[in-house]
Amino acid sequence: MSKNRINFIATLGxxxxxSFVLPxxxxxxxxxxxxxxxxxxxxxxxxxxxxxxxxxxxxxxxxLSSANDFILAKKIAQLLQIGGNPYLLILLTGIIGGVAAGIxxxxxxxxxxxxxxxx
Amino acid sequence: xxxxxxxxxxxxxxxxxxxxxTKMGSLPPLGQFLNPVSGIWQNETDESISGAVSIPGLTxxxxxxxxxxxxxxxxxxxxxxxxxxxGYITAKHRLWQLEFQTHAAAGRLSEIFGEGALTYDRTERRxxxxxxxxxxxxxxKQHDPETLGFMQDYADGVNAYIDQLHxxxxxxxxxxxxxxxxxxxxxxxxxxxMYMTKTLAGYDDDLEYTNVLRLIGKENFDLLFPDFFDSTDxxxxxxxxxxxxxxxxxxxxxxxxxxxxxxxxxxxxxxDNGSNxxxxxxxxxxxxxxxxxxxxxxxxxxxxxxFVMQLSTPSHNAxxxxxxxxxxxxxxxxxxxxxxxxxxxxxxxxxYKIKFNDDRTQYRYDNQWKDVMVRVEDIKxxxxxxxxxxxxxxxHGPVVYDxxxxxxxxxxxxxxxxxxxxxxxxxxxxxELNKAKNYDDYVNALQHWxxxxxxxxxASTQGNIALWIQGKFANKWEGQGxxxxxxxKPENDWQSYIPKRFNAHTKNPERGFVxxxxxxxxxxxxxxxxxxxxxxxxRNRVINDFFASKETFSVQDFxxxxxxxxxxxxxxxxxxxxxxxxxxxLSEDEKTIYNEIKAWDFNNDINEVGPSIWRQWYGKLYxxxxxxxxxxxxxxxxxxxxxxxxxxxxxxxxEFMDIVETKDKxxxxxxxxxxxFKAAAKRLKEIKEKDGDYTxxxxxxxxxxxxxxxxxxxxxxxxxxxxxxxxxNATSEDHGPSWRMIVEMTSPPTGLGIYPGGQSGNPxxxxxxxxxxxxxxxxxxxxxxxxxxxxxxxxxxxxTLKPKQNE
Numbered sequence: 070m071s072k073n074r075i076n077f078i079a080t081l082g083x084x085x086x087x088s089f090v091l092p093x094x095x096x097x098x099x100x101x102x103x104x105x106x107x108x109x110x111x112x113x114x115x116x117x118x119x120x121x122x123x124x125x126x127x128x129x130x131x132x133l134s135s136a137n138d139f140i141l142a143k144k145i146a147q148l149l150q151i152g153g154n155p156y157l158l159i160l161l162t163g164i165i166g167g168v169a170a171g172i173x174x175x176x177x178x179x180x181x182x183x184x185x186x187x188x
Numbered sequence: 189x190x191x192x193x194x195x196x197x198x199x200x201x202x203x204x205x206x207x208x209x210t211k212m213g214s215l216p217p218l219g220q221f222l223n224p225v226s227g228i229w230q231n232e233t234d235e236s237i238s239g240a241v242s243i244p245g246l247t248x249x250x251x252x253x254x255x256x257x258x259x260x261x262x263x264x265x266x267x268x269x270x271x272x273x274x275g276y277i278t279a280k281h282r283l284w285q286l287e288f289q290t291h292a293a294a295g296r297l298s299e300i301f302g303e304g305a306l307t308y309d310r311t312e313r314r315x316x317x318x319x320x321x322x323x324x325x326x327x328x329k330q331h332d333p334e335t336l337g338f339m340q341d342y343a344d345g346v347n348a349y350i351d352q353l354h355x356x357x358x359x360x361x362x363x364x365x366x367x368x369x370x371x372x373x374x375x376x377x378x379x380x381x382m383y384m385t386k387t388l389a390g391y392d393d394d395l396e397y398t399n400v401l402r403l404i405g406k407e408n409f410d411l412l413f414p415d416f417f418d419s420t421d422x423x424x425x426x427x428x429x430x431x432x433x434x435x436x437x438x439x440x441x442x443x444x445x446x447x448x449x450x451x452x453x454x455x456x457x458x459x460d461n462g463s464n465x466x467x468x469x470x471x472x473x474x475x476x477x478x479x480x481x482x483x484x485x486x487x488x489x490x491x492x493x494x495f496v497m498q499l500s501t502p503s504h505n506a507x508x509x510x511x512x513x514x515x516x517x518x519x520x521x522x523x524x525x526x527x528x529x530x531x532x533x534x535x536x537x538x539x540y541k542i543k544f545n546d547d548r549t550q551y552r553y554d555n556q557w558k559d560v561m562v563r564v565e566d567i568k569x570x571x572x573x574x575x576x577x578x579x580x581x582x583x584h585g586p587v588v589y590d591x592x593x594x595x596x597x598x599x600x601x602x603x604x605x606x607x608x609x610x611x612x613x614x615x616x617x618x619x620e621l622n623k624a625k626n627y628d629d630y631v632n633a634l635q636h637w638x639x640x641x642x643x644x645x646x647a648s649t650q651g652n653i654a655l656w657i658q659g660k661f662a663n664k665w666e667g668q669g670x671x672x673x674x675x676x677k678p679e680n681d682w683q684s685y686i687p688k689r690f691n692a693h694t695k696n697p698e699r700g701f702v703x704x705x706x707x708x709x710x711x712x713x714x715x716x717x718x719x720x721x722x723x724x725x726x727r728n729r730v731i732n733d734f735f736a737s738k739e740t741f742s743v744q745d746f747x748x749x750x751x752x753x754x755x756x757x758x759x760x761x762x763x764x765x766x767x768x769x770x771x772x773x774l775s776e777d778e779k780t781i782y783n784e785i786k787a788w789d790f791n792n793d794i795n796e797v798g799p800s801i802w803r804q805w806y807g808k809l810y811x812x813x814x815x816x817x818x819x820x821x822x823x824x825x826x827x828x829x830x831x832x833x834x835x836x837x838x839x840x841x842x843e844f845m846d847i848v849e850t851k852d853k854x855x856x857x858x859x860x861x862x863x864x865f866k867a868a869a870k871r872l873k874e875i876k877e878k879d880g881d882y883t884x885x886x887x888x889x890x891x892x893x894x895x896x897x898x899x900x901x902x903x904x905x906x907x908x909x910x911x912x913x914x915x916x917n918a919t920s921e922d923h924g925p926s927w928r929m930i931v932e933m934t935s936p937p938t939g940l941g942i943y944p945g946g947q948s949g950n951p952x953x954x955x956x957x958x959x960x961x962x963x964x965x966x967x968x969x970x971x972x973x974x975x976x977x978x979x980x981x982x983x984x985x986x987x988t989l990k991p992k993q994n995e
Contacts (some may be wrong), residue, residue, distance in 0.1 A: 092206075094219065095225075137952065179197045183194050
């Protein structure tokens with residue numbers, strides 16, 4: 070398996086596990102730890118954890134919300150003034166999580182470069 | 189280089205963490221708020237209504253069946269368990285509302301919203317909401333530890349729910365505002381009872397009246413604000429014999445009102461807060477069973493003020509509308525009786541001018557100096573240091589207005605005498621009504637009731653009906669408390685109270701029905717002073733005329749009456765205006781509108797245009813007529829609709845008809861009709877151009893706002909329902925029948941009920957607002973009054989509450 074794939078699975082798995090014990094920023098820890106142990110190159114440093122969390126959050130949101138006819142998602146989408154569109158809210162949620170994870174991935178990578186001398 | 193990059197990424201990471209973890213203005217902390225694991229996505233569901241839950245302190249098993257309306261039917265083995273279960277179940281469906289209402293009552297909103305709520309909080313504290321709640325507890329500790337014990341059970345039940353609630357499952361409003369629920373207490377239930385008292389008996393115009401009296405003199409004042417109108421149709425029928433009353437009214441002292449100028453007064457409850465109730469005896473009923481109805485008119489909110497429940501033990505079985513925070517059913521029925529309330533609207537707030545000594549430690553009373561009591565209100569403010577507000581208390585009550593609040597006079601202030609500060613035991617009344625079996629039990633239950641004074645309607649399976657106007661009323665001298673009084677003179681104090689047995693009441697009156705709609709309690713023959721500034725004068729007459737119109741009535745008639753849209757006040761003025769108004773100067777457009785209102789049959793139905801024209805026309809007329817009472821520098825009030833119409837029709841040339849602004853002309857009522865009509869037509873044309881039409885439903889735009897400042901995303905808009913204030917179907921823009929109940933006294937009783945909301949407080953639940961469409965359409969849900977804990981077919985879920993082991 071490529072490092073990209075391994076990191077993706079590790080980030081996703083860690084994020085799910087840590088979410089049981091830590092608040093929302095557990096995804097940042099998951100991305101950071103994966104990046105430290107499984108360093109990636111170039112754009113993948115950001116995009117692999119980004120994608121892992123986007124998948125995690127979007128899927129989970131969709132499962133919860135579709136089971137309830139998106140009743141609350143529509144209202145929150147109105148509240149946040151994104152036109153009352155529940156899918157847009159799900160996408161926005163995914164991107165927020167993804168960006169937070171991606172940035173943490175970059176930090177993990179930089180930490181590994183400086184302290185673990187990994188490339 | 190790599191160190192620089194590290195530092196930059198570190199800063200970037202911390203920044204994104206901070207941004208997503210912090211509340212920014214009205215935006216919640218987005219990471220916390222939106223993540224699927226603990227954020228709002230966890231609220232995208234209905235509350236669970238099955239399985240078993242362990243609750244500490246329960247002595248026996250409690251079964252809760254939910255029907256398809258999500259009404260919980262609670263079967264407990266004893267009263268302690270029952271009220272624990274009520275607390276638990278209420279918290280489960282309405283936790284945020286439960287707590288928010290008591291925060292609002294206590295003047296604690298600044299804790300949640302910050303500085304913007306500080307004036308509100310200070311007002312609530314200065315009117316003595318917290319002080320009053322403490323008096324309730326002190327009274328109950330001394331006189332009724334049993335009921336206090338039930339209140340503790342309720343608190344334990346709420347806390348059992350809070351304790352087992354994972355932060356992931358906090359109601360969505362907590363996540364939005366980023367705070368957490370705190371534990372429930374007896375104090376909070378007492379605050380809720382104070383909140384009810386404020387909502388229903390917290391309105392008065394004494395200080396405004398004082399300003400008006402000084403401005404226009406006694407003769408004009410008495411014309412504009414009479415004690416009784418030219419005709420009254422009181423709650424207790426006019427021919428009632430009062431000869432059994434042997435305690436006279438307090439004699440009139442030589443006291444004069446203090447004619448101060450009061451620039452500004454505190455916020456008041458909604459002036460439309462009121463209600464209808466009525467009952468017919470077995471003889472007037474088409475089926476031979478007494479029938480009772482109640483519909484309290486309150487601000488329309490989501491989550492609704494009401495939560496419908498069945499609450500039973502082996503010895504009693506009650507059903508109806510509860511209020512989150514209060515024990516038992518408030519408006520409902522049991523196997524033997526049905527009951528409901530309307531506001532008695534009596535003046536139970538008076539104001540006293542206080543003269544202080546130099547350092548404001550004492551005040552003048554009976555030619556001596558008396559010590560003030562100091563109460564420091566410590567108000568938490570989000571994002572700031574606490575605000576400490578010093579409130580001085582006299583024997584009258586809190587000095588609401590002084591140099592610290594809405595006044596600049598160092599040496600004086602206005603103290604509030606409010607019956608709600610006297611302590612009391614309202615909770616016991618409800619608990620006893622829930623268990624009452626007959627008229628005597630009902631009367632006994634009412635003995636504990638002090639405030640807010642209510643018209644308690646009663647019907648029983650035996651066919652009896654009754655209505656008591658119950659409350660603790662001062663036995664006032666004629667005119668007492670209409671205006672600001674001198675607080676240094678003992679004769680201005682409330683001298684005594686009307687013995688409760690002499691409170692106005694009627695049982696099985698000859699006419700075969702009882703009714704109340706916030707009108708005058710009695711006519712002038714009742715031996716006590718019953719003045720209030722806002723008795724209703726329209727709904728009562730429509731209701732009483734309806735029941736005088738034929739021999740017998742059915743449940744269908746009751747439904748029709750709840751939904752009656754007849755606009756009596758328009759019917760009493762529009763024909764007169766049409767007859768007397770000069771029409772020769774009307775333009776084509778104005779002619780059209782003129783013909784539209786001429787064709788109107790005075791029903792405020794949704795597709796009519798007449799109600800909208802009336803609103804505009806009367807609104808403009810009222811403003812033009814009472815322009816003498818507009819002021820930026822002092823608090824004033826204007827006459828009620830009934831007296832306004834009376835004056836327009838009988839005093840058409842009075843000096844008040846003149847529009848002050850037009851110096852060269854003296855207007856009469858006739859002139860005002862035309863001027864107001866033209867102004868109304870202009871406005872209606874604008875509305876038509878903007879919105880397409882001005883049919884009543886569109887014009888009125890009834891909406892039900894979320895309790896959190898009407899948050900649009902959690903509110904409902906443009907609800908197609910007719911009616912208006914002063915109409916039996918009292919639905920205005922944001923106010924109206926908050927619960928409609930009809931109970932036929934079969935054995936066991938057959939109940940119908942509906943309210944504009946839903947049983948769940950969660951905006952993510954389909955039960956959040958699912959009653960609204962049926963409510964607007966004027967339909968009802970039949971209430972499944974279960975006679976045992978055996979499941980019936982419409983039960984969709986059952987939950988067992990079990991005692992927690994190993995305690």
